[in-house]
Amino acid sequence: MNEIIYEGPFKDHIRNHVELKRAVGYKYDTDASHLKRFDRFTLEKYPDATALTKEIVLDWCSKKTYEAQANQCSRASIIRQFGKYLDSIGVKAYILPKGYYPTEDPYMPYIYTADELTRFFAETDKCRYCCECPYRHLIMPVFFRMIYMCGLRVSEARLLKVADVDLENGILTIHHSKKDNSRLVPMSVSLTERCRHYSQMVHPYSKAEEYYFPALNGKPMTIQNVYKNFRRFLWRAGISHGGRGKGPRIHDFRHTYAVHSLKKWSEQEKDLTVYLPVLKTYMGHDSFEETAYYLRLTADVFPDITLKLETRYPGMIPELEGALNETD
Incomplete structure (x- = not known):
């Protein structure tokens, strides 16, 4: 990401605060962009400010007519952290x-059924050629399967480079994900074989640093483009969408992967105290609590x-209080 200039x-x-967070x-990156908007706001309305006053903070945090409650809370959280830094x-x-x-009711992850996954992926296979995005019909069947079958965040799949996809060993390398973590x-x-076929079609002569799922001009697909296609496949698969903020979401494929994995291991009488750390590492969770959350979600869905689960892991299952705070 290009360095942001604050004025x-x-x-x-702001610059020192951002550098400290990254250190x-x-x-x-997202928070730094929000702080750039705050920077422009203060430059226009409070150019001579020497202190972060209550007036400035409340003026900046006032709810816009077009934004959701969650967006206001997010802006308030970022400026609160900045205030703590200044102090x-x-x-x-x-x-x-x-x-x-006040916050909105927390979003509850939507766990796709096996039948819904089958219908959704079938619709991605029907994706047609589009001159505005010439590889779209080849990308979509692989892209969405990869998110579910590998439990990836959308940005992790979207920003993959050709060199990150090891077709010989069937391994993805995820660089600089949440909290700048990387993992294999x-x-x-079956997914590796799909990727081999896809690479033959899309990347016969590509360089290692090119994006694996390219949009126009070699750039990565935008989140908006991915979401637009997702909603179309969802509708054609006959999976109801509850409207803005209601889901199901693309990120719910990742939640579904975790829940389905735990369900399968539980049915196979696997020792989850052994398998949970594996799932934690595979999904790139920063803490064990993030992974243990799925024990409760699995129990509630199935x-x-x-x-x-309650009998074998009573002390490991947290109370279910909405979705994890995972972002792209």
């Missing part, structure tokens, strides 16, 4: 109280194995 009254502090392991270095700052703005992700035999 407002807090420009030096301790956060990717912080820590001795700069006068108003720190917005945590939970100052083995693929199934009531027939609830007793088994």
